[in-house]
Amino acid sequence: MRRIVTDSDFREGFVEMLPATLALVPFGLVCGVGAAAAGASLIGAMGLSAIVFSGAAQILAVQLLAAGAPVAVIVLTCFVAGLRFVIYSAAMAPFLRPLPAHWQKTLAFLLTDQAFAVAVQRFHAGGDSHAAGRHFLGSGFSLWLMWQVTNLIGYFAGNLIPAEWSLDFAVPLCFIALVAPHLRTSPTIVAALVAGVGVLAFASLPMKLSLIVAGVAGIVAGTLADFTKERWTAR
Amino acid sequence: MDGALKLWVVVAVVGLLNYLSRLSFIAIFARREVPTLLARAFRYVPAAMLTALVLPMVVVIPAQAQASLPRVVAALAAGVVAFYTRSTLWTLATGMLVLWALQLAVAYVG
Numbered sequence: 001m002r003r004i005v006t007d008s009d010f011r012e013g014f015v016e017m018l019p020a021t022l023a024l025v026p027f028g029l030v031c032g033v034g035a036a037a038a039g040a041s042l043i044g045a046m047g048l049s050a051i052v053f054s055g056a057a058q059i060l061a062v063q064l065l066a067a068g069a070p071v072a073v074i075v076l077t078c079f080v081a082g083l084r085f086v087i088y089s090a091a092m093a094p095f096l097r098p099l100p101a102h103w104q105k106t107l108a109f110l111l112t113d114q115a116f117a118v119a120v121q122r123f124h125a126g127g128d129s130h131a132a133g134r135h136f137l138g139s140g141f142s143l144w145l146m147w148q149v150t151n152l153i154g155y156f157a158g159n160l161i162p163a164e165w166s167l168d169f170a171v172p173l174c175f176i177a178l179v180a181p182h183l184r185t186s187p188t189i190v191a192a193l194v195a196g197v198g199v200l201a202f203a204s205l206p207m208k209l210s211l212i213v214a215g216v217a218g219i220v221a222g223t224l225a226d227f228t229k230e231r232w233t234a235r
Numbered sequence: 236m237d238g239a240l241k242l243w244v245v246v247a248v249v250g251l252l253n254y255l256s257r258l259s260f261i262a263i264f265a266r267r268e269v270p271t272l273l274a275r276a277f278r279y280v281p282a283a284m285l286t287a288l289v290l291p292m293v294v295v296i297p298a299q300a301q302a303s304l305p306r307v308v309a310a311l312a313a314g315v316v317a318f319y320t321r322s323t324l325w326t327l328a329t330g331m332l333v334l335w336a337l338q339l340a341v342a343y344v345g
């Protein structure tokens with residue numbers, strides 16, 4: 001443990017992540033506020049942020065809990081929203097293959113949108129994959145720690161933030177930062193368009209089922225567009 | 236079900252499913268070929284899921300269309316910045332500043 005904390009790659013990763021954790025401060029606060037508003041106990045709220053460790057899933061979970069949705073719906077919604085982690089996992093897999101199994105299992109827990117972005121850059125730069133693994137551990141841990149602190153502050157002090165600041169708007173902004181750079185190929189744009197139109201069209205469905213319906217529709221549309229594009233270019 | 240118990244069930248199950256999603260390819264598919272169709276479809280998960288997640292937070296349905304206009308404009312501005320800079324910090328700064336400016340303008344005019 002001590003050997004890892006004093007490791008230079010671990011420290012480098014920890015520090016490199018700090019600007020990104022800064023951008024997540026409002027998001028973490030909003031998650032803490034949401035948990036408190038849903039009536040979660042302090043331990044429950046911290047369990048949610050420490051174990052689930054995904055802003056999108058946490059926000060959805062507390063909103064659905066507050067709305068009295070059944071456990072099955074909450075679980076399914078959070079699972080579908082978290083499916084993007086499967087992509088990150090697929091992209092990280094070749095880089096992590098040289099590492100021991102317990103390292104793979106630990107790093108998988110720390111795989112989030114932001115940690116993925118930083119880790120992929122570092123692994124792409126080449127060099128020793130064990131050093132890159134320690135760097136990933138540092139950046140992932142940095143993010144996890146900051147996430148717990150901001151969730152905790154949000155839980156206690158969230159209602160001190162004036163509503164006019166529209167702090168909740170930081171949440172969609174964090175996701176816009178993730179999705180906008182993706183929209184560079186036509187199938188991706190089709191996927192986003194179909195999902196976007198779908199989620200508004202089905203907004204009246206109860207318990208945020210519109211998210212799953214529109215998301216799946218978008219994925220199918222994007223995949224079909226991909227095949228169509230391939231056919232056209234093959235001619 | 237008791238509220239506290241329900242929360243813990245959600246924490247445990249969602250935590251486990253999220254972890255398995257994160258671990259999936261790293262562990263399970265490390266030595267196996269991924270089905271081609273599945274690999275194709277996975278590529279469009281972030282664009283579809285994140286868009287479906289974001290839009291309802293920005294666009295409020297017709298009844299309050301006017302109230303959501305500053306948010307829509309701020310989100311579009313943030314989207315353009317995100318597209319070119321790929322930076323969360325710049326996206327956040329742009330979106331919040333545009334939103335605050337528009338809210339001030341609306342308060343001043345209205």
